[in-house]
Every structure is written in structure tokens, then in C-alpha cells.
Amino acid sequence: MARNQHAVIWTRLSGTPEKMGNLVLSTQQVSFTYTQEYLASSRTGFCLLGDGSIWGADTVTYPISERIPVFPRLLTLIPGNNPRNLQRRHYLDMLRAKSGKEPPPGLETEWQLLVMGGHGGIGHIDLFMDDITARQWYRSSTDSYEADSVVEIKSSRSQLWRMLKRNVLDENVDFDPQLIEETLGPTPSVGGMIPKLLVSMTPGDSKPNFHPPGTRHKRDVVLKIEPPEYAGLLDLEALCLEIHREAGFEVPAYHRYDDDGLHFLAVERFDRVDGKPVPMESLFSVIATGNHHFRETGDILLDELGGIFEQLGQVARLDKNTQEQLYRRILMALLTGNGDLHLDNIALLGGLDECRLAPIYDPAPMRAWPRHNLLSAIPFDPSAYADHGAFFVELGRSFGLPAEGVHHAILDALDATSSYVERVMELQRVPIQLRNQLVKIVQQEHLLLEKQFQ
Numbered sequence: 153m154a155r156n157q158h159a160v161i162w163t164r165l166s167g168t169p170e171k172m173g174n175l176v177l178s179t180q181q182v183s184f185t186y187t188q189e190y191l192a193s194s195r196t197g198f199c200l201l202g203d204g205s206i207w208g209a210d211t212v213t214y215p216i217s218e219r220i221p222v223f224p225r226l227l228t229l230i231p232g233n234n235p236r237n238l239q240r241r242h243y244l245d246m247l248r249a250k251s252g253k254e255p256p257p258g259l260e261t262e263w264q265l266l267v268m269g270g271h272g273g274i275g276h277i278d279l280f281m282d283d284i285t286a287r288q289w290y291r292s293s294t295d296s297y298e299a300d301s302v303v304e305i306k307s308s309r310s311q312l313w314r315m316l317k318r319n320v321l322d323e324n325v326d327f328d329p330q331l332i333e334e335t336l337g338p339t340p341s342v343g344g345m346i347p348k349l350l351v352s353m354t355p356g357d358s359k360p361n362f363h364p365p366g367t368r369h370k371r372d373v374v375l376k377i378e379p380p381e382y383a384g385l386l387d388l389e390a391l392c393l394e395i396h397r398e399a400g401f402e403v404p405a406y407h408r409y410d411d412d413g414l415h416f417l418a419v420e421r422f423d424r425v426d427g428k429p430v431p432m433e434s435l436f437s438v439i440a441t442g443n444h445h446f447r448e449t450g451d452i453l454l455d456e457l458g459g460i461f462e463q464l465g466q467v468a469r470l471d472k473n474t475q476e477q478l479y480r481r482i483l484m485a486l487l488t489g490n491g492d493l494h495l496d497n498i499a500l501l502g503g504l505d506e507c508r509l510a511p512i513y514d515p516a517p518m519r520a521w522p523r524h525n526l527l528s529a530i531p532f533d534p535s536a537y538a539d540h541g542a543f544f545v546e547l548g549r550s551f552g553l554p555a556e557g558v559h560h561a562i563l564d565a566l567d568a569t570s571s572y573v574e575r576v577m578e579l580q581r582v583p584i585q586l587r588n589q590l591v592k593i594v595q596q597e598h599l600l601l602e603k604q605f606q
Contacts, residue, residue: 157263162278162286165195167428169290171283172198177263182222185211196431196503198277199225200468201441203504219447221259222266224440225433229270229279230262236347236379238319243268272365276429293366312362316414320347320377347377353418360409360416372424378415384582385516386417391575392488392515399484399568402511422511431503432510436495438464449495454532458551468507475551477509483565486544486597488572489517489590494529520590541600562601
């Protein structure tokens with residue numbers, strides 16, 4: 153990419169679209185400069201550590217790399233590079249049609265995908281090619297997303313189901329991409345191995361109908377669609393959401409649907425309140441923004457997270473029990489077989505003035521699948537301990553808990569998951585070999601923690 157690329161960032165934090173500032177991408181760094189009007193508003197910046205209260209009128213810069221080719225906060229606005237990402241497929245098809253050739257891998261293609269789909273996603277920022285495009289998008293979304301005016305429903309629903317069957321179930325059926333886009337809007341994507349769309353719906357419908365995100369009188373959801381290679385996953389994830397809710401954790405409302413061979417889990421979005429976006433940023437993004445040497449989850453150890461929150465607490469007003477709550481989540485992940493609690497599955501809500509952990513939103517027990525049987529996506533070194541059960545006991549001290557507090561947290565987690573094995577075995581859609589594998593894993597983790605207090 154020989155020349156600088158330019159874009160703009162807007163937001164609807166106040167309820168009305170307004171420009172935040174200008175973005176420039178060069179071959180070595182990305183930079184962002186706030187408008188004077190936005191700085192004067194004192195509203196939350198485009199990311200926690202890029203906030204205007206820290207940088208003022210100075211340009212925010214970040215050294216890019218192949219792994220992080222833009223500001224870390226913008227990574228979630230680029231459709232994920234995995235074979236089941238529906239938006240990436242759609243936008244790559246559009247680039248092929250425009251250029252007549254295969255989009256080459258690399259920074260230029262990722263930038264084009266960001267500009268095409270970087271608005272309407274999770275959180276409070278929207279990225280566009282220019283201000284004219286921004287104004288047009290906000291105007292069209294306001295005009296189009298009235299529930300009564302959405303293209304309804306039999307033909308569009310049929311086309312959506314055909315699209316999902318082709319791209320998720322790998323069935324050889326055709327669909328009308330134009331009608332899909334009219335029905336769902338820009339359909340910004342969410343990362344991960346499971347196909348996801350951001351849509352609106354009416355919870356409780358016996359047969360779900362989906363509308364563009366932001367449709368009035370509907371609920372915005374992250375819609376997860378189960379691919380055949382992960383049969384039963386959504387039943388397991390729904391169970392884990394319920395286990396966490398029963399244990400007192402903050403969990404979004406969710407709804408399971410099965411229809412015409414398709415399986416859905418709709419998780420209600422918590423980055424929207426009364427139609428206004430709420431700032432939301434992954435822990436990966438926060439760490440990478442503050443430490444330019446951090447590029448991969450493996451660049452940090454699990455027992456270093458407590459120190460990360462201590463540092464963050466020097467610039468952000470965090471809930472006082474944030475570290476304890478994160479430790480308790482790690483214990484629940486261990487005892488439910490969720491080895492996929494990586495730094496993108498932990499997020500913060502709010503700006504510097506009020507910052508807290510986001511609700512638990514992706515607790516799927518991926519260790520049920522042998523290829524995902526990883527104890528922890530965030531690495532740790534248990535070599536100094538008798539076993540990793542002893543490590544997880546000591547881990548609580550690194551989060552600032554006294555010995556008694558660690559003991560109570562572990563006992564609470566053991567109690568909260570005491571019925572988990574029986575409830576897993578009741579999930580008939582989950583293949584029996586996967587249920588058996590998951591049960592064996594979590595029983596072993598229970599034993600390792602229980603013996604620490606015998």
C-alpha cells in the first residue's frame with residue numbers, strides 16, 4: 153500500500169450522529185485526530201486509552217504490524233478471517249465483482265473491508281470512507297429501520313434461510329444477496345469460529361424473524377448460527393449462560409431457536425441502552441493500545457492480568473471489585489470446560505469516568521471438542537506448583553484477594569457448578585462422545601480444586 157489511506161470516525165453517543173475525528177493509515181502507523189468540536193463535548197473517545205482527556209488536541213498514533221494493522225480497537229470492525237464469517241464472504245464477493253480478480257491478502261484488502269463494514273457494529277464508534285458516506289448511512293438507517301417499513305417477511309425470510317443453509321450448512325442452494333442486504337442492512341459481523349450476525353428481532357416468537365439492527369420496537373441481538381461441525385454447541389452455551397446467571401453473574405438475556413434444520417442462539421446486546429450505543433472494548437484492545445510490544449494473547453500470562461487492572465485503575469475509574477469478579481469468571485471457565493476465555497472474550501463497558509466488566513457473553517465450553525481442548529487460552533506457567541489446581545488457587549492472590557477471599561471464591565465456583573455434569577448429560581443434541589469428554593474434563597478440574605482444601 154504505497155500511499156496514505158484516509159477515513160473518518162463518527163458516533164451516536166449523544167443520540168445524534170456527530171464526527172469524532174479523522175483517521176490516517178500509512179505503511180508504518182495509524183493516527184487519529186479529534187475534531188475540536190468533539191473534544192469540547194468531553195464525551196468518551198474512540199477507545200479507552202485513546203481518550204481525548206488523555207491526548208487532548210494531540211494526534212493519537214499506533215505502530216501497525218501484520219497482526220494488528222490498525223488501532224486495536226478497530227480490529228473488531230474488520231470481518232474476521234475465518235471460513236464461516238458471513239460478512240467477510242459477502243464483502244469479498246463485492247470486491248471480486250468490482251475488480252474482476254481475487255482480493256489479495258494483506259493490509260490493503262483488510263482496509264477495504266474495514267471501510268466497507270466498519271459501522272453499526274459492537275460499541276459506539278462507526279468508521280466510514282468520508283463524511284458524506286457517514287451522513288448518507290445515518291440518514292438511510294433512520295429512514296429504513298422502522299419496523300413497519302422493513303421488507304416483510306415471507307420472501308426475505310426464505311432468502312435469509314437459503315443464505316444460511318448455503319454458507320453455514322454447506323447446502324447447494326441459491327439466494328438473492330440484494331434481498332438479504334435489504335432485509336438485514338449492513339449486517340456488521342462479530343468475530344469467532346461460529347457464524348454471527350447483528351440483527352433485531354422480537355424475543356419469544358415461535359418462528360424467529362430478523363430485521364436490520366436498530367429496528368424500532370425490536371430487540372438488538374447477536375445471532376449465533378450453529379454450523380454442523382459444532383453440533384450441540386449452542387445448547388451447551390445456553391446451559392453455561394444459565395449456570396453463570398444462577399451463580400449471580402451478570403448475563404444478557406438469550407433465546408434458543410430451532411427452525412428448518414437451523415439452530416440459533418440470540419444473545420441480547422448490552423452495548424445499546426435506549427437506542428444509544430455504549431462504549432465497549434475488549435481487554436485485548438486495551439492491553440495492546442497501552443503496550444505496543446503486545447501483539448498476541450500469548451504475550452501475557454494469566455497471573456499478570458491483576459497487574460494490568462492495577463495499571464488501568466490509575467487512569468480509569470474501575471469498579472472496586474473488578475479483579476475479584478474476573479478471578480471468579482476464570483474459575484467458572486475452568487470448572488465448565490471453557491478453555492476459550494481469551495482476551496477478546498473479556499470486555500469493558502463505559503469510558504474512563506466509569507468502567508466495568510461487560511456481562512458474560514461467550515462462555516461456550518469448547519473443551520468438549522478435542523481440537524479445542526485447551527486448559528486456558530491465556531497462557532500460564534504451573535511448573536512451580538504440584539498441579540494446575542494449586543496454580544489456580546494461588547492465582548487469586550495475583551488478583552489482590554486475601555487467602556480467605558480466594559477460598560470463598562473457589563467454594564462458590566464449586567457449588568455453582570455442582571449440577572453441571574448432570575445437566576450436560578441431559579443435552580440430547582450434543583453428541584454423546586462430546587458430552588462424555590466434557591464431563592471427564594470438568595470432573596477432573598473439580599477434583600484438583602477440591603483437594604487444595606482437604
